[in-house]
Amino acid sequence: MSERKPVYSLSISGRMTLELHSLNNEGGEGNQTMTRTVTLVDTEGGIHKVNAISGDMFKHIQAEHFYRLAREQGLPLCAGCQTFRSDRILGDSEFINGLPAKDEEAVTALLQHCALDDAEGTLIAKGARSVPRKSVAEFSWVVGLPDKVRTESYFHVRYAQERGGEGEEAQTQPIFHRPASSGIYAAVATFELARIGFNDISQTCAITEEERLRRYQTFLESVLYTFIEPNGAMRGTQNPHIVAFDGVITVSHAVLPAPTISPLGEGYQEQVRQVAQALDPTGELLKVYPFANMAEFATTMRQIITTTCPYQLFTKNENGG
Numbered sequence: 001m002s003e004r005k006p007v008y009s010l011s012i013s014g015r016m017t018l019e020l021h022s023l024n025n026e027g028g029e030g031n032q033t034m035t036r037t038v039t040l041v042d043t044e045g046g047i048h049k050v051n052a053i054s055g056d057m058f059k060h061i062q063a064e065h066f067y068r069l070a071r072e073q074g075l076p077l078c079a080g081c082q083t084f085r086s087d088r089i090l091g092d093s094e095f096i097n098g099l100p101a102k103d104e105e106a107v108t109a110l111l112q113h114c115a116l117d118d119a120e121g122t123l124i125a126k127g128a129r130s131v132p133r134k135s136v137a138e139f140s141w142v143v144g145l146p147d148k149v150r151t152e153s154y155f156h157v158r159y160a161q162e163r164g165g166e167g168e169e170a171q172t173q174p175i176f177h178r179p180a181s182s183g184i185y186a187a188v189a190t191f192e193l194a195r196i197g198f199n200d201i202s203q204t205c206a207i208t209e210e211e212r213l214r215r216y217q218t219f220l221e222s223v224l225y226t227f228i229e230p231n232g233a234m235r236g237t238q239n240p241h242i243v244a245f246d247g248v249i250t251v252s253h254a255v256l257p258a259p260t261i262s263p264l265g266e267g268y269q270e271q272v273r274q275v276a277q278a279l280d281p282t283g284e285l286l287k288v289y290p291f292a293n294m295a296e297f298a299t300t301m302r303q304i305i306t307t308t309c310p311y312q313l314f315t316k317n318e319n320g321g
Contacts, residue, residue, distance in 0.1 A: 004307060004309035005253055006253060007304070007309070008311040009191060009251075009252045010193055011189065011190045015263045016187055021241075024057050050145070051143075053185070058139040062139070062225075064084065066120065069225075070218055073218060075116075075214060076112070081117065088117055118133070121133050121137075139187075145183065145263075186263035194313045216310045224302070248268075249304070250289075251289070253284070253285050254285040259276055269290055272288060
């Protein structure tokens with residue numbers, strides 16, 4: 001542990017080129033599936049409607065990768081998270097029924113009980129009582145650059161082997177329309193890695209340093225997998241082509257923010273570098289790692305996983321670690 005360099009936070013700012021995907025849809029109207037769009041305002045006040053993938057979707061992708069890795073590596077999971085239930089800790093009746101009276105003790109028990117709730121956040125709700133655990137991860141909307149993304153609707157026919165019948169079955173070949181989007185998308189994500197295992201109320205750590213390192217490495221691994229394999233809607237027949245991914249990874253080795261600049265604007269990589277230099281003139285506390293493709297991104301993330309550890313925000317460890 002002593003040989004590893006502590007990390008306070010890590011951020012990713014990048015542009016990803018996705019071809020023929022349908023990762024995030026709003027539902028359907030008749031036989032037409034509707035894709036999600038958002039409104040952007042450029043620096044000159046121009047209005048643009050662009051295709052987008054919600055931050056909720058990418059957060060779910062990352063949480064699912066973390067869940068699978070946690071099960072494989074034997075990290076503690078509550079009863080709800082063992083089956084990846086959406087209510088998480090609320091699905092663990094034994095834990096909820098034995099919840100400590102004080103909020104700080106409840107958070108400590110949560111952190112010790114479940115790695116996924118620790119990293120991804122949750123809300124312990126019991127009657128009128130609510131105890132929040134803020135997520136370590138923050139994902140922006142992944143939005144298409146104006147004039148650099150297109151969505152088309154494609155005609156499909158469902159094959160019907162049997163003919164005849166009534167109602168829908170009488171339509172031997174029902175038709176429907178599916179969207180597919182292609183373009184360059186801007187993504188921003190920030191991860192407060194020092195908060196892994198950290199109780200925000202008592203300002204102490206609830207788990208040992210060995211356990212923190214295991215969760216830290218598993219979490220960063222899940223972040224890497226999120227960009228390599230983004231999950232979402234219609235992957236069975238519209239698994240996206242990831243053509244390109246370039247940007248910057250910023251790592252903070254002290255109580256400094258790892259700066260991000262939106263890739264919606266040009267020159268964002270240089271701006272991140274200049275902001276980092278302004279915050280840390282010595283260049284020792286903030287490191288900026290540019291990457292030109294997915295291979296360089298994966299290589300840099302692997303290096304960070306194997307050579308760093310979570311920063312210590314606390315002076316006392318309740319578990320003596």
